[in-house]
Amino acid sequence: MPDEFGTPDANDATARNEKTVTEAAKYIVDLGEEAKSEVQNRDLGSVKISPQQQRQEFDAMKDSTEHMAKFFTDNKMTVEETIQYLTKMNK
Numbered sequence: 001m002p003d004e005f006g007t008p009d010a011n012d013a014t015a016r017n018e019k020t021v022t023e024a025a026k027y028i029v030d031l032g033e034e035a036k037s038e039v040q041n042r043d044l045g046s047v048k049i050s051p052q053q054q055r056q057e058f059d060a061m062k063d064s065t066e067h068m069a070k071f072f073t074d075n076k077m078t079v080e081e082t083i084q085y086l087t088k089m090n091k
Contacts, residue, residue, distance in 0.1 A: 058089045 049057075061067040072082050 054089070062089075 061071055072085075077085065
């Protein structure tokens, strides 16, 4: 084992962790490339809707965390934008 230390053939805990991280990073990159090929929903705000329509949409999804999470993800909302949206809708 001392001869393998620091080489790609090493089998110590650090080497195993490095391999796991490398494999996970590759998986994430591959997943990102795959996601780019899918058709995305329109961006939030690209079509104007009335405040009443916004309220109806929010009321329809507010009891479903999965639906709400998908809404935020589909619209590529940042944490700050999500908080602003929820603050506005919960007034």
